[in-house]
Amino acid sequence: MAHISTQADLPGIRSLFTFRPETAKPMQELAHVLLHSDSTLTPGEREIIATFVSSRNECVFCTLSHAAAARAHLKDDASIVDDVLQSGSSALLSDKLKALLIIAGKVQKGGRIVTDEDVAAAKNLGATDMEIHDTVLIAAAFSMFNRYVDGLASFTPQNPSDYVEMGEKMALMGYFSPSK
Amino acid sequence: MAHIPIREGLAGITGLLEYRLDSAKPIRELTQTLMRGDSPLSFAERELIATYVSFLNECTFCTKAHEATAQVLFEDDTIIDSVKWNFNKAPISDKLKSLLIIAQKIQQSGKSVTVNDIELSKNFGATDIEIHDTVLISSLFCLYNRYVDGLASWTPEDDGFYKKLAERLVSQGYTGTTEPIVHSE
Numbered sequence: 001m002a003h004i005s006t007q008a009d010l011p012g013i014r015s016l017f018t019f020r021p022e023t024a025k026p027m028q029e030l031a032h033v034l035l036h037s038d039s040t041l042t043p044g045e046r047e048i049i050a051t052f053v054s055s056r057n058e059c060v061f062c063t064l065s066h067a068a069a070a071r072a073h074l075k076d077d078a079s080i081v082d083d084v085l086q087s088g089s090s091a092l093l094s095d096k097l098k099a100l101l102i103i104a105g106k107v108q109k110g111g112r113i114v115t116d117e118d119v120a121a122a123k124n125l126g127a128t129d130m131e132i133h134d135t136v137l138i139a140a141a142f143s144m145f146n147r148y149v150d151g152l153a154s155f156t157p158q159n160p161s162d163y164v165e166m167g168e169k170m171a172l173m174g175y176f177s178p179s180k
Numbered sequence: 181m182a183h184i185p186i187r188e189g190l191a192g193i194t195g196l197l198e199y200r201l202d203s204a205k206p207i208r209e210l211t212q213t214l215m216r217g218d219s220p221l222s223f224a225e226r227e228l229i230a231t232y233v234s235f236l237n238e239c240t241f242c243t244k245a246h247e248a249t250a251q252v253l254f255e256d257d258t259i260i261d262s263v264k265w266n267f268n269k270a271p272i273s274d275k276l277k278s279l280l281i282i283a284q285k286i287q288q289s290g291k292s293v294t295v296n297d298i299e300l301s302k303n304f305g306a307t308d309i310e311i312h313d314t315v316l317i318s319s320l321f322c323l324y325n326r327y328v329d330g331l332a333s334w335t336p337e338d339d340g341f342y343k344k345l346a347e348r349l350v351s352q353g354y355t356g357t358t359e360p361i362v363h364s365e
Contacts (some may be wrong), residue, residue, distance in 0.1 A: 026207070114331075136330040
């Protein structure tokens with residue numbers, strides 16, 4: 001049961017968004033801008049970063065929902081998601097994305113441990129400044145979302161099959177509330 | 181030096197917010213709503229939670245900025261130091277102490293908040309909104325601290341800078357100007 005009186009039939013962050021709509025709106029917009037708006041990182045790549053950070057934070061709701069969204073984007077390459085959940089990387093990823101995942105993994109632990117060398121390695125493999133910015137901010141944002149969802153013990157369906165349809169909708173429509 | 185090209189003179193978060201405006205907009209709106217919107221928690225209490233989480237994350241820029249802001253709002257220069265040292269002995273309400281326990285847990289991980297932590301807080305009179313806002317402020321500063329330090333943004337050392345920044349955050353909140361702060365000692 002959640003720590004506060006949320007709507008019991010809504011899962012994860014959705015129950016929290018309904019509890020406090022004033023803070024929900026900018027949080028949905030942030031997720032949409034970072035994961036769904038135009039970027040030189042594909043939506044699938046960005047969902048992989050979100051999934052990876054959520055799995056390191058052991059946030060089941062965010063991990064399973066963003067893994068489902070990543071699979072929906074990646075289609076035939078969906079096994080990348082399983083690789084990343086298993087080992088934090090995948091042989092099927094570009095070298096650039098591997099380097100960005102190393103940065104994301106450090107940000108998950110703490111911003112201070114990202115080194116000049118980590119950033120230089122990503123740049124040498126073709127990462128732009130904006131891609132490095134976005135990787136750090138996606139990892140930082142999921143360090144927020146994960147804590148919000150688990151810190152209030154929001155309802156978390158446990159079966160990955162519960163998330164397939166949710167992930168397909170996230171991949172298709174992004175993160176603005178459908179009711180608006 | 182920052183990991184990405186930031187406009188010269190823009191310290192900490194301000195340079196990052198200017199670097200990408202479409203992500204800055206919802207971050208600033210969320211912060212304004214949480215830190216200055218309607219809530220049973222006072223502005224000073226909210227700034228104290230932000231300071232404490234930033235302190236635990238060892239983010240110097242955010243700690244100094246919000247510490248200076250909390251000092252202005254509390255009209256007291258010693259409360260923050262006593263909270264950082266040992267909040268159980270600080271001259272703050274039992275309710276706020278119990279919310280700081282939740283903030284401390286959130287800084288580590290969302291999963292470490294227990295039913296007992298929440299019960300304690302509710303027994304001291306915390307409402308669902310206060311618990312919600314404590315969790316979300318703490319989570320938001322886990323974002324900010326990682327964003328600021330993960331990109332190695334510029335952290336001024338001069339305390340005068342943070343006093344000026346605090347004046348701005350007290351008078352304008354979080355959706356005001358991001359122009360560089362000009363300060364001199």
